[in-house]
Amino acid sequence: MKVIVDTKETGQKEGLEALMGEKVLLLCMNYFYAGELVGVNDTQIKLKNAFVVYETGEFTAKKWANAEQLPSEFTYVYVDKIEAYCASVK
Secondary structure: OOOOOOOOOOOOOOHHHHHOOOEEEEEEOOOEEEEEEEEEOOOEEEEEEEEEEEEOOOOOOOOOOEEEEOOOOEEEEEHHHEEEEEEOOO
16 A cells, blocks of 8 residues: 655644634534534534534535524534534535
8 A cells, every 4th residue: 555654844733723713514423513613622622602503405505404503602522523524604
């Protein structure tokens, strides 16, 4: 098997840390969560004004097809439950 090995440090943050302060969509094992990423550590992340997204609809749409805002200002999600994530404009 061939693999790419890069030993250079870019100095740029990557992953969840690079998305701090941005709206994100987390695709987790059981639910999708959307909100502003305001905290990251080794075990969990902190979302501000988060939603549970039950149905996304088209990703190009201006809002989620079916989402409910969670009742507290902050929501915590365990990192090991996240399967994928990305910045979100919604």
